[in-house]
Amino acid sequence: MDQSIRILIVDDNPMMRFGLRGSLSSEEEFKVIGEAASGEEALAFVREHRPDVVTMDYKMPGGNGIKATTAILKDVPETKIILLSVFDSEEDIWKAVRAGVRxxxxxxxxxxxxxxxxxxxxxxGREFYPEIIAKKLRERRKMSDLSPREIEVLKLLAEGHSNKEMAVMLGIADETVKAHLVNLRSKLGAADRTQAVVIAYEKGILHLNE
Structure with a gap:
């Protein structure tokens, strides 16, 4: 009976897939059974072939590894997914863990x-996070989640909009904007609105290329 660990490699970069296949195929108990260049391809492959482990790229055209992970685990919840990313901010790690990566x-x-x-x-059946990742995950777990509206306010704040401008753009009262800003400073541990934006970038809640 074949006891190999069956692996699917998901990455939009052909050279990265080639490198991962070479590295993983060198291990006797591993069997790379397929490759996918997008989340959609990965989902279709997992549905049909049921790999034991998926190595998932974080950023791909047409959607990211977080969305792909969510879709795969919804359909095939026993799949074990490892996210591979150039991003290592607290927020990126947190999003991945909440999506269900192992x-x-x-x-x-x-x-x-x-x-x-x-x-x-x-x-x-266990989880694997290198110490530097585990440390950031522990730090992120201490922070309360921001609501979707608070994220919207934070993005507009980062763009330099005033309270009045944000109120008009979001269709809410000035006082509501002020309340959101108070909550943001509290959740992020920021002394003022400028520091709130700085912390948001540092933690990966906002990204410079967004």
Whole structure:
């Protein structure tokens, strides 16, 4: 009976898929059974072939690894997913964990042994987060989640809009905007509106290229 850990590689970069296949195929108990270049391809493959572990790219055209993870786990909840990302902010890690990933690795680490350990660990039903990722996850868990409206206010604040401008753009009262700003400062541990924006970028709640 074949006891191999069956793996699907998901990444929009062909060279990255090639590299991952080479690294993972070198391990005797691993069997790379497929590749996908998008979340849609990954979902279709998982539905049909039921891999044990999926290595998932974070950022892909037409959707990211978080959305793909959510869709896969909704249809095939037993799938074990490891997210591979160039992003390692607290918020990015938090979003991935909340989506249901069982492991999170940074692509910049370049540690094949770590990737192999991660696949073996999640395949066994456990989670795998390197210490630097685990530390950021612990820090993020201390912070309250921002509401969708608070995120909207934060984005407009980062763009430099005044309270009055934000009120008009969001269709809410000036006092409501002020209340959201108070909540934002409290949740982010910020002394003022400028520091709130700085912290949001540092934690990955906002990204410079958005």
């Amino acid at each position: 492991g999170y690795l940074t692509k910049t680490a370049g540690d094949v042994d770590e990737l192999i350990d991660a696949v073996k660990t999640v395949a066994s």
